[in-house]
Amino acid sequence: xxxxxxxxxxxxxxxxxxxxxxxxxxxxxxxxxxxxxxxxxxxxxxxxxxxxxxxxxxxxxxxxxxxxxxxxxxxxxxxxxxxxxxxxxxxxxxxxxxxxxxxxxxxxxxxxxxxxxxxxxxxxxxxxxxxxxxxxxxxxxxxxxxxxxxxxxxxxxxxxxxxxxxxxxxxxxxxxxxxxxxxxxxxxxxxxxxxxxxxxxxxxxxxxxxxxxxxxxxxxxxxxxxxxxxxxxxxxxxxxxxxxxxxxxxx
Amino acid sequence: xxxxxxxxxxxxxxxxxxxxxxxxxxxxxxxxxxxxxxxxxxxxxxxxxxxxxxxxxxxxxxxxxxxxxxxxxxxxxxxxxxxxxxxxxxxxxxxxxxxxxxxxxxxxxxxxxxxxxxxxxxxxxxxxxxxxxxxxxxxxxxxxxxxxxxxxxxxxxxxxxxxxxxxxxxxxxxxxxxxxxxxxxxxxxxxxxxxxxxxxxxxxxxxxxxxxxxxxxxxxxxxxxxxxxxxxxxxxxxxxxxxxxxxxxxxxxxxxxxxxxxxxxxxxxxxxxxxxxxxxxxxxxxxxxxxxxxxxxxxxxxxxxxxxxxxxxxxxxxxxxxxxxxxxxxxxxxxxxxxxxxxxxxxxxxxxxxxxxxxxxxxxxxxxxxxxxxxxxxxxxxxxxxxxxxxxxxxxxxxxxxxxxxxxxxxxxxxxxxxxxxxxxxxxxxxxxxxxxxxxxxxxxxxxxxxxxxxxxxxxxxxxxxxxxxxxxxxxxxxxxxxxxxxxxxxxxxxxxxxxxxxxxxxxxxxxxxxxxxxxxxxxxxxxxxxxxxxxxxxxxxxxxxxxxxxxxxxxxx
Numbered sequence: 001x002x003x004x005x006x007x008x009x010x011x012x013x014x015x016x017x018x019x020x021x022x023x024x025x026x027x028x029x030x031x032x033x034x035x036x037x038x039x040x041x042x043x044x045x046x047x048x049x050x051x052x053x054x055x056x057x058x059x060x061x062x063x064x065x066x067x068x069x070x071x072x073x074x075x076x077x078x079x080x081x082x083x084x085x086x087x088x089x090x091x092x093x094x095x096x097x098x099x100x101x102x103x104x105x106x107x108x109x110x111x112x113x114x115x116x117x118x119x120x121x122x123x124x125x126x127x128x129x130x131x132x133x134x135x136x137x138x139x140x141x142x143x144x145x146x147x148x149x150x151x152x153x154x155x156x157x158x159x160x161x162x163x164x165x166x167x168x169x170x171x172x173x174x175x176x177x178x179x180x181x182x183x184x185x186x187x188x189x190x191x192x193x194x195x196x197x198x199x200x201x202x203x204x205x206x207x208x209x210x211x212x213x214x215x216x217x218x219x220x221x222x223x224x225x226x227x228x229x230x231x232x233x234x235x236x237x238x239x240x241x242x243x244x245x246x247x248x249x250x251x
Numbered sequence: 252x253x254x255x256x257x258x259x260x261x262x263x264x265x266x267x268x269x270x271x272x273x274x275x276x277x278x279x280x281x282x283x284x285x286x287x288x289x290x291x292x293x294x295x296x297x298x299x300x301x302x303x304x305x306x307x308x309x310x311x312x313x314x315x316x317x318x319x320x321x322x323x324x325x326x327x328x329x330x331x332x333x334x335x336x337x338x339x340x341x342x343x344x345x346x347x348x349x350x351x352x353x354x355x356x357x358x359x360x361x362x363x364x365x366x367x368x369x370x371x372x373x374x375x376x377x378x379x380x381x382x383x384x385x386x387x388x389x390x391x392x393x394x395x396x397x398x399x400x401x402x403x404x405x406x407x408x409x410x411x412x413x414x415x416x417x418x419x420x421x422x423x424x425x426x427x428x429x430x431x432x433x434x435x436x437x438x439x440x441x442x443x444x445x446x447x448x449x450x451x452x453x454x455x456x457x458x459x460x461x462x463x464x465x466x467x468x469x470x471x472x473x474x475x476x477x478x479x480x481x482x483x484x485x486x487x488x489x490x491x492x493x494x495x496x497x498x499x500x501x502x503x504x505x506x507x508x509x510x511x512x513x514x515x516x517x518x519x520x521x522x523x524x525x526x527x528x529x530x531x532x533x534x535x536x537x538x539x540x541x542x543x544x545x546x547x548x549x550x551x552x553x554x555x556x557x558x559x560x561x562x563x564x565x566x567x568x569x570x571x572x573x574x575x576x577x578x579x580x581x582x583x584x585x586x587x588x589x590x591x592x593x594x595x596x597x598x599x600x601x602x603x604x605x606x607x608x609x610x611x612x613x614x615x616x617x618x619x620x621x622x623x624x625x626x627x628x629x630x631x632x633x634x635x636x637x638x639x640x641x642x643x644x645x646x647x648x649x650x651x652x653x654x655x656x657x658x659x660x661x662x663x664x665x666x667x668x669x670x671x672x673x674x675x676x677x678x679x680x681x682x683x684x685x686x687x688x689x690x691x692x693x694x695x696x697x698x699x700x701x702x703x704x705x706x707x708x709x710x711x712x713x714x715x716x717x718x719x720x721x722x723x724x725x726x727x728x729x730x731x732x733x734x735x736x737x738x739x740x741x742x743x744x745x746x747x748x749x750x751x752x753x754x755x756x757x758x759x760x761x762x763x764x765x766x767x768x769x770x771x772x773x774x775x776x777x778x779x780x781x782x783x784x785x786x787x788x789x790x791x792x793x794x795x796x797x798x799x800x801x802x803x804x805x806x807x808x809x
Contacts, residue, residue, distance in 0.1 A: 026571075037732060039681060042680075042723075042724065042733040045729070046732075048453055048454075049286050049290040049291075050290075050453070051452065052452075052486070053566075054295050055292075056289070114729050114730065116730075118729070121287070125287070129392055132393075135386075142346075145346075145358060147353075147356070147357030148357050150357075157375075163294075196348070196350075198346075
């Protein structure tokens, strides 16, 4: 058995509720939440979709670290402390000597709670949209595909791997205090389009101007928390540093 | 009442592509989706999208492979459209920013896929669906197309054989609202979660298909369910056909490449129905591993190529099975993957009701027939998503605004349905759902026979009775999962019923529908599409002809 200790909220009521879950080999935190919701308490709510760590729906704070619930094995969670009472958002965990039978599950930080583990993602989506996250191709669309060398394709791939799960946003100390800060995901996205040789120069410069601000790349404290929690190895801080260099070069 | 010229239900690839087309034709369009579009199951597609881009390849060759793969049940006129338009749609995605993998010369890379005579599957590593989905979503964002995120449509409103909109529930507050529209496009994906073992996302319950069914639209060829040969042991997460396309081998417990006994020429790259059956037979006859799996070995491909072309499945294998495919074979077993059947619709996504369209996996157009080839479903979404958009943009000019009164009546009736579903009961969603999934897995699976199918239908009828007394006790208005589940359960049972009954009546083996008591394909009696109509007593089955133009049916050998 494993105990899920879930932070629950409905309007102004906030409480922690414990669920005794019968675990089995290979079970994930998301599956444990389903066990609780289906068998113990149908009022519990949380987001989910793919259960395979590709859709980015089930972002939450697990033992005080922003993670995808579908990706975390219960067997692994037994080997770490819950960090209950630690008010900081952590990025790594220690190992415990003896099995820990409790997992602490809380909503993703830096976004308003709607109910239980469901948070309001709109501010996050809106910040991403502010950097104009789409390709504006050069004029003269080729009849066939644009040619692209493999190295460039691979460089872009690191950033197109982003699933917009917002774990980076939830870990970011700047996003915690500045609601205007575009945040790691949006800035990584800005770099993804800057890297793309298909993008026209005017739009590149326009986007560079958007992120050349305290709400943009200059707001980052370069603490690399986003890099540590990213489930897709996107490395937003590296993107932010690259964007800073491009802006400096221009001036 | 919310009014748009057109509404698109579903925010995956088909829905997004349709919405872009409508917007670009100057039509007011909104998307309604129960999850934000980027969470859609399209994003889980791995291996690629087919198009005859190569100098030596042709749309005719792509069409032939598709039709042969379909076991001659696909309509050949729609396959022609699919394969002819493929290169344009793929190039369009490249122009919209999809980061396709490249060849040395900078052109889009293509890999071999099952049942294809040419390497024609374009890919972005093994995250092709993810890349396409985000590119299309970016284009939707650029166009500022309105998206009603996290709304569940509960009913389509039909007036005199014309769809005039839908009733939907906002998941943020559980309130019902009317969406009035001159045209409605369904793009809601598949129903994999009615099976115990499925590659599908947890949200894939076929709800959109059941909306059309309950509105009187026939469902076509529902008995044709694709089982993917290689899903990860335990979670059944997809392990792309691309792993075999890149040279992966399948081994049984005696380390024998058993595919030589089933498809001596194509081996691991035979079509999915054949490979899935072969694996299942190995397991059933005791040559699989005790937990019920075989091994997919890509270790010989080497770390460099795996990191370059299959990084996603490497990560999935590590995270969900504790196996690094660079070092060890991946444990795999067949699992439900795709629905060849769906809402009956034509080359422009038109259903028998005016103003109602269906595209993508929720539809049956029918380009996949009895067995879909890998790489053709992503293609299907963008080809027919666009075509439905073009058709709907013209269609809406021919009709007046819909009748408000009928929409308001439908809203009141839905409100009543929801209020009646609230309360306490002995029944549990989890028990009914689990029982349904077990039943479908055991009795309507890879190998089928009369006794099991009869048992399946009886069981589904029992569960339908149980489901009628299921009530929802959670009163919370925000994200009431219990309510959402209860609403969707009825549709899951509806679809299961059409699948099991269609499979019971079709006494032949064709593509993914394999009857151990009727081993041969029977063109004389069964070269026809099944149509299932809703009646309160269960589905009523009718049949219609298959369109054959160029390729006369012959025995399928690989």
